[in-house]
Every structure is written in C-alpha cells, then in structure tokens.
Amino acid sequence: MKEATVERRVIGLDIHPDTFTAAALVGLDAAKAQIQWVTQSLPMTQLETWASSNTRAEDTLVVEASGNSFETVERLEKRGRHAVVLESLRAGQIKKAYCTTDKISAIKIARVYLSGLAVLVWTPDETTRARRDLFHRYRRAVTDSTRHRNRLKSFLSDHGVRLPKGTRLTQASRQTTILTARTWNALQQNLLRMMHADLIQAEGQRKELSRLMAREVVQDPTLLRLVRPFGVRHIVAFALAAFIGDIRRFRSPKQLVAYIGLNPRVALSGQGGYVGSIAHQGRWELRTLLAEAAHSILQHANPLHAWGWKLAYRKGKNCAIIAVARKLTVACWYLMQGLFTPLQEITATLRLKIRKIVTVLGRATVREMGYKTSFEFEKCLHLQIMKA
DSSP states (O other), rough: OOOOOOOOOEEEEEOOOEEEEEOOOEEESSTTEEEEEEEEEEGGGGGGHHHHHOOOTTEEEEOOOTTTTHHHHHHHHHHTOOEEEEEHHHHHHHOSSSOOHHHHHHHHHHHHHHHOOOOEEOOHHHHHHHHHHHHHHHHHHHHHHHHHHHHHEEEHHHOOOOTTTOOOOEEEEEEHHTTTTSSOOOHHHHHHHHHHHHHHHHHHHHHHHHHHHHHHHHHOOOHTTTTSTTTOOOOHHHHHHHHHHHHOSSSEEEEEEEETSSSSSEEEEEEEEEEEOOOOOOOOHHHHHHHHHHHHHHHHHHHHHHHHHHHHHHHHHHHHHHHHHHHHHHHHHHHHTTOOOOSSSSOOOHHHHHHHHHHHHHHHHHHHHHHHSSHHHHHHHHHHHHOO
8 A cells, every 4th residue: 555645835924023924835846836725814923823733844834034034933943843034135026016915925935935046044043143133232332322422523513622632432521521611501511411421321332232242252162262363353253153153054165255245246158257346245244344354454463464465565455355354254164163273372462352352341240250350361261262
C-alpha cells in the first residue's frame, strides 16, 4: 500500500500591527499554484491559536519584511512552524497597481516566494534584535544631542554671544556661564534654561547608551576580540555584532563586504559596461562607522596607514577610505570566525583603547561587575583579549 504524500503548501501572511490575513497555496509552480483557502482580518492576538489549528509543521509560512515581521516569525516558530521573511523591496515591486487588498497581498507574498524572485531575510535571534534596538536608540541620541547643541549655539550667536573656544555646553555649570554672558530678559532666560536642559538630557542618554554598549563588549569574548584592529572601539565592535549576528551565515569575507555595501558596483553587458564606485547598498550604519574608522587609520601611525596613503596618492582619498574600510571588514570577519593569531603582548595602542572603554563604563559599573579598581579591570581585559 502506497504511503500518502503531503502536498507542498505555502501560506502567505499579510501582517499588520493589529490584524493579519493568510492565504494558502498548493503547488510548486508560482503561476499554477492553486489557492486552497484564505483567512482574512484575524486579530494578531490569535496568531498562535490560528497557526496551531490551520497549519501543519510541513507548511512554509511567508511574511514580508516589516516592523513586526521578526516578532511574528518568532511567535510562529515557538509553535513549531517554519516561517521565513521576504525582502520587502523586491516583494513590493510585484503587485497589481489597480487593486491592492490584504487578500491579494497575502496571495502575492506566497507566489513571490514560490517564484524565488525575492531574497530571504535572515531572522535575527533575540539577543541580536535587542542589540540592534540599542544601537538605533544610540544613533537617535547622538542626533538629538547634536541638534540641541546646535540650537543653543545658534540662539547665542543670533544674540551676539560667542563663548570661548573649547567651552563644554554639556556641563551643568555652563548654564550660569550662558545666563551671565549678556543681559537677558525673563523670556530669554527661560528659553536658555530649557534649551540647556534638553542638551543635558540628550547627552546623558547618549552616555548611558554608550555605557551599555561598552558593557556588552567587555562581557562578550567575541565582541571584545573585535577591538583589536586599529580604528575599532566599543561602538564599532557592538554595531558589527548587532547587524552581522551569526557570522557563520557569511561563508567568505567577500559576502560580508557585500552585505555592508563596500563592494564596487559592476555593470557589464555585451561589449560594454563598467566597474565603478561602491554600490551604496546594504547596511549603511556599518558602512558609515567603518568609513569613520578608516579616516582614523589614515590619521595615525598603524600597519594600514602607509598602504592607505599610497593608494590615496594614486586614486584619491575617497577611494583609499573605502579600500581601508574593506580591509577592516575582512579583518573583522576573520576575528569573528576565530581565525586569527593570538596576541603575544598588549600594544600601547590597544592598552589606551581598553582604558578609554573602561572610562566609558565608569567606576560604578566597574565595581558593580566585581572589580575594586579600574586598573584591576583593565588588567583582566588584557588577559581576556590575549586568551580570546
């Protein structure tokens, strides 16, 4: 007696913050797959119950990348269901311009997955997602701090006040300096107090978030290992871990370079075409940070300094910056893979870098982690880096 075969079924999910619509398609061909059933506008609170009752473990549930797609996949996988995320850019390009409903969108998502035209998005684990959230909040805090500082400086400049060079507006004592810089009326004094308080608050959030990132780096051997290259400190190391996640999904350094967007744009067709500048795709956050690290490398003596400037004289500084950032990315891939030579000693540059990270943590955090002094903690970090 022949065993009954389970026909392949793909279920497209059009998810929203409060509701979702599902469409089940049976078949292997995107164009010929038959619609088995459609469930419309169910509350997201019923997602697990619906999945247990209406789907099988053999089914593939497909969602398009959006704000809550990773959360949805995690909830489905806890119920033993296989769920994947489609890249939203390519999936969104395939649609009917004259009619778009939740039902049509759910069917489209399933057919796009069957066609293989859309790229699957890697679903980060809970730790990686939390790190990404922290880094995005840090970037917003940096933007807020810069905005409030510029607003305060602009207000002072509009009223003819030029503070001495090097004045740190983020100090609480600088409010008195600002208020006594000239004669202000009552309304102006209140505005200055509010603008300075906004700057102090934004800068405090930035420092606290930087402290949280530094703590993650020193407590994770893989992240601590990333501070070895010149130009990489706790913020860059944390961002690399947050957006790369599992380094094993990149089989070679070239794949990581392409993921960040540091690879050159290639357009070859027939007898023409060109190989141009970087593609400007991928993770712009990492690309920006690595470019900043490359600037630092070109400004200080280090192994890549001479090589970078030789390239800059031949092809320009911008080209050299990208090339140095690409080499730094390759070095980070090998470090995260564990393919590196152990350190024989801690260099002066690495010692200074660790000291700055410990300074960001602060004495209270160092004591909370079980160390009496910052010097004792620095020595412990030296040993950890050499053993990593």
